Amino acid sequence: MKFPRFIEKKDVLGVFAPSAGVGRKLDEFNQSITQLKNQGFDVKLGPLVEVNDLRSGTGRQRAEELSMMQNDDSIKALLCAAGGDFLIEMLPYVNFKELAENPKWMMGYSDPTSLLYVLTTKYDVATLYGANAGSFDLDELPEWLMAPLEVLQGKSIVQKSLKYCDP
Numbered sequence: 373m374k375f376p377r378f379i380e381k382k383d384v385l386g387v388f389a390p391s392a393g394v395g396r397k398l399d400e401f402n403q404s405i406t407q408l409k410n411q412g413f414d415v416k417l418g419p420l421v422e423v424n425d426l427r428s429g430t431g432r433q434r435a436e437e438l439s440m441m442q443n444d445d446s447i448k449a450l451l452c453a454a455g456g457d458f459l460i461e462m463l464p465y466v467n468f469k470e471l472a473e474n475p476k477w478m479m480g481y482s483d484p485t486s487l488l489y490v491l492t493t494k495y496d497v498a499t500l501y502g503a504n505a506g507s508f509d510l511d512e513l514p515e516w517l518m519a520p521l522e523v524l525q526g527k528s529i530v531q532k533s534l535k536y537c538d539p
Contacts, residue, residue, distance in 0.1 A: 373496050373497070373498055374472065374475050374495075374496055374497045374498065375475075375498045376449070376475040376476050376477045376497070376498065377448065377476075378477075378524065378525055378526030379413070379448045379449045379477065379524050379525055380448075380525065381411075381412035381413065382412060382413070382414060383413060383414070383448040383449065384413070384414045384415070384416050384446050384447045384448055385408060385413050385414070385415050385416070385447070385448070385449050385450075385451050385505070386416050386418065386441035386444065386447035386449070386450050386451070386476075387405075387415060387416070387417050387418060387421055387450075387451050387452075387453050387505040388418040388420070388421065388434075388437045388438050388441050388450060388451075388452065388453065389418060389420040389421045389423065389428035389429070389434065389437065389452070389453040389454065390428075390434050390438065390452055390453075390456075390459045390462055390480070390483070390484055390487055391427070391428065391434075391452075391454065391455060391456025391457065391458050391459040391482075391483040391484065392425070392426050392427065392428060392453075392454050392455065392456030392457075392458070392483075393420060393421060393422060393423030393424055393425050393427075393428035393429075393453070393454075394421060394422060394423075394453050394454050394506050395422050395423050395424025395425070396424050397506070398422060398424075400506065400509040401421075401422075401453070401454075401505075401506045401509070403508075403509040404505060404506050404507060404508035404509040405417075405505070405508075407508040407509070407510070407513060408505065408508055411513075411521060415505075416441075416444070416446070416447060417453075418437040418438075418440070418441055418453075419437060420433060420434060420437050421453045426456060426457065426458065427456070427458050427461075428453070430461075431458075431461035431462040431463075431464065431465055432462070432465045434459075434461075434462040434465075435462045435463075435465035435466045435467070436465070438450070438462075438466060438471075439466075439467055439470060442470060442471055442474070442476065443470070447476065448476060448477075449476055449477040449478070449479065449524055450476050450477065450478040450479070451478075451479050451480065451503075451504065451505040452478075452479065452480025452481075452484040452487075452504045452505065453504060453505050453506055454482075454504050454505075454506045455480070455481065455482025455483040455484065455504060456482070456483045457483060458483070459483040459484055459486050459487060460486055462487075463486060463487070463490070466487065466490075468490060468491060468494065468495050469495075471491055471495065471497065472491070472495040472496070472497050475497045475498075477498075477499070477500060477524050478491065478499045478500070479499070479500040479501075479502045479503065479504075479520060479524065480501075480502070480503075480504050481501055481502060481503065481504060481507075482504070484504070485501065488500075488501055500520055500523055500524065502519070502520030502523065503517055503520050
């Protein structure tokens with residue numbers, strides 16, 4: 373299996389919108405981005421992220437946004453902006469070989485599962501089923517939100533069960 377390079381503080385996290393845009397909840401999303409920056413990372417948003425719609429763009433546009441971020445050498449990891457219901461529309465346009473040749477950590481959950489699953493099972497690239505970029509909108513990040521960031525940094529690569537918490 374190909375393991376992408378672990379990220380470090382001050383690295384750039386690229387946020388792309390493979391399904392829904394976050395425009396309908398922009399304040400919460402911006403709080404998440406602030407938290408990621410408070411954790412020591414720079415963040416670069418793709419052009420479709422702030423769209424206020426169930427689809428951030430056409431399937432082709434979403435795949436192009438991903439490709440643009442994949443080919444941006446300043447970006448060290450890729451985070452899905454949010455979940456949704458329409459990621460599957462972009463799959464025919466995704467250049468998986470491009471993603472596999474120079475792998476970067478890719479993280480998301482919910483609708484991004486289809487993208488992560490194919491990249492891991494067919495192209496043998498490690499991905500992380502973890503938080504979306506818009507999930508970090510809390511004043512203090514609990515263990516279950518810190519855990520995926522630690523995995524991306526190579527600090528915690530042993531899987532363990534986290535204590536259940538009622539939000």
